[in-house]
Amino acid sequence: MPVSAFDHPILSALVGDEETASAFSVEADVEAMLAFEAALAEAEASIGLISPQAAARIAQVCADFSPDLAALAEGAARDGVVAPSLVKQLRQAVGEPHAADVHRGATSQDVVDTSLVLRLKPILAAFDVRLDALIVALDALEAEQGETPLMGRTRMQRALPIRAADKLRAWREPLQRHRARLAALTPRLLVVQFGGAVGTRDALGGQGGAIAAELARRLGLGDGPCWHTQRDALAEFAAWLSLVAGALGKIGQDIALMAQNEIAEIKLAEGGGSSAMPHKSNPVRAEVLVALARFNAALIAAQHQALIHENERSGAAWTLEWLILPQMVVATGAALRHAAALCAGTRFVAE
Numbered sequence: 353m354p355v356s357a358f359d360h361p362i363l364s365a366l367v368g369d370e371e372t373a374s375a376f377s378v379e380a381d382v383e384a385m386l387a388f389e390a391a392l393a394e395a396e397a398s399i400g401l402i403s404p405q406a407a408a409r410i411a412q413v414c415a416d417f418s419p420d421l422a423a424l425a426e427g428a429a430r431d432g433v434v435a436p437s438l439v440k441q442l443r444q445a446v447g448e449p450h451a452a453d454v455h456r457g458a459t460s461q462d463v464v465d466t467s468l469v470l471r472l473k474p475i476l477a478a479f480d481v482r483l484d485a486l487i488v489a490l491d492a493l494e495a496e497q498g499e500t501p502l503m504g505r506t507r508m509q510r511a512l513p514i515r516a517a518d519k520l521r522a523w524r525e526p527l528q529r530h531r532a533r534l535a536a537l538t539p540r541l542l543v544v545q546f547g548g549a550v551g552t553r554d555a556l557g558g559q560g561g562a563i564a565a566e567l568a569r570r571l572g573l574g575d576g577p578c579w580h581t582q583r584d585a586l587a588e589f590a591a592w593l594s595l596v597a598g599a600l601g602k603i604g605q606d607i608a609l610m611a612q613n614e615i616a617e618i619k620l621a622e623g624g625g626s627s628a629m630p631h632k633s634n635p636v637r638a639e640v641l642v643a644l645a646r647f648n649a650a651l652i653a654a655q656h657q658a659l660i661h662e663n664e665r666s667g668a669a670w671t672l673e674w675l676i677l678p679q680m681v682v683a684t685g686a687a688l689r690h691a692a693a694l695c696a697g698t699r700f701v702a703e
Contacts, residue, residue, distance in 0.1 A: 358682045366640060371478065372685030375471040376678045382419060384467035385438060387571065390414035392458060392546075395566035399559055401457075406450040413445045432667050435460035457548050457556045457563070461580050461665060465545035468677075469573060472589075473542050475681060476534065482688040483531050483596070489695045490524040500700040502610075502617050516700040519606065526599040533592055541585045544568040547578025550664045581661035583673070590655040590677060593684045594648040600687040601645025604638040607694065611635045621697025637694040644687040648680050655680065 357363040358373060374380060390411040397407035419441045427437025443451040455463070498517030503510050546564040547553060553560025568575040579585065610618040620635060658672045 356679065358679060366636075367644065367683070367686050369682055369685030369689050372475060373682050375475050376682070378421065380471055381434075381467055382424075382438070384470040385435070385463050386414040386417060386442075387470060388463045388466045388567075389439075389442060389455060391567050391570040392455070392563070393453060394570060395563050396453075396456060398566055399562055401556065401559060401563070402453040403450075406453040409450045410442075410446055410454055413442065417442060417445055431460075432671070433460045433464060435463045438463075457553070457560070458546065459549050461670070462545050462547060465579075466571070466573070469542050469545070470571060472681075473572070475685070476538055476542070479596075479684065479688065480531060480534055482685075482692065483527055483534070486688065486692055486695060487524055487527050487531070489692065490520050490527075493695060493698065494520045494524075497700045501702050502700065503703040513703070519700075523599075523603045523606070526602075527596075530592065530596050530599060533595070537585070537588050537592060539574055541589050543574040543576045543579065543585070544571060545579060547580050551578040551580040553578070580665055581663075583659050583661065583669070586673065586677065587656055587659055590652055590680055593680045594645075594652040597641075597645040597648040597680075597684050597687045600691045601642045603691060604635075604641025604645070604694070607698065608635045608638040608642065611638070617701050617703055619699045619701055620694075621699075637690040640690050641687055641694070644683045644690075648683050651676050651680050 354360045357366075358368045360368075364370075364373075393402060393407040393410035396402045397404050419438055423441065424434050424437050427440075428434045431437065439455045443454045446454055494517050498515060498520065500516040502514050502516055502519060504512050504514040504518070544564060544567055546560070546567055548555050548560065553564070556563060564578075565575045607618055607620070609615065611620055620638075654672065655676045658669045658676065660666070661669045
């Protein structure tokens with residue numbers, strides 16, 4: 353039985369998001385790491401560090417290479433990271449005389465971190481599209497039903513009359529700000545990682561900066577200094593994930609309350625059934641939005657713990673990121689999925 357609900361064959365349909373989760377599959381990770389190794393060889397050949405023949409051979413092997421996953425698992429258990437085993441297998445596949453040119457001047461963290469940002473790149477684009485679609489859906493709902501009279505409630509008590517447009521504005525405006533935040537943080541996050549053994553690129557004869565720039569260009573990432581121990585961009589992204597999930601959780605909480613029989617200010621197009629009470633129609637999607645928001649809010653503290661790297665690399669803080677960040681990303685993807693369906697089927701009822 354899977355430990356995580358996100359990987360559970362049943363519960364993942366409720367709290368997971370297949371499109372987002374696919375970026376964290378073994379296949380996607382290996383593909384991105386091989387893309388790094390091929391691009392690194394080509395970048396190093398472009399400045400004469402290795403021969404064009406070596407780069408061509410490495411790129412050719414990377415294009416079709418299928419590593420022994422059992423050996424990768426054994427290596428990760430031994431080394432604490434998958435890269436040494438992958439590089440060993442890749443060198444064997446490349447063969448002589450070019451095996452030594454595989455991974456030249458790089459370290460495990462370079463390939464693993466760059467794999468992560470390569471896989472995050474399409475996720476960020478997808479999240480932006482989903483946010484935009486949700487904002488458009490809320491705009492359409494306001495145009496259709498914005499004048500519906502509702503009762504405003506403060507501290508869970510009746511306060512003064514409002515319109516549906518007032519409620520929708522409180523849902524929509526944070527999402528608009530989160531799109532702007534995403535646009536701002538993206539160039540800070542999608543940066544190639546290339547620092548070598550201790551983050552100084554010293555094994556590359558003073559050409560480390562040029563190699564990093566060419567590597568970034570070939571991978572479609574931003575260039576910048578090594579960030580082995582500078583994890584603020586990942587922490588900023590995790591905070592953004594929590595903010596988005598929280599904004600969607602607010603929508604879910606409002607809808608769950610307004611859909612109560614005693615209030616009935618919202619009618620939902622779909623609801624969940626009960627095994628004991630067939631008359632019930634539970635606001636399942638709204639409840640899931642609240643749960644996912646609280647889940648990400650709980651995990652953000654753990655992600656900030658991963659900012660604490662000792663000296664030039666931390667195995668502990670790095671491993672913590674692997675445990676935390678994928679779950680936060682998938683939770684946010686699931687929240688966006690549920691929010692889209694929920695808002696598409698929501699209709700206000702005059703108070």
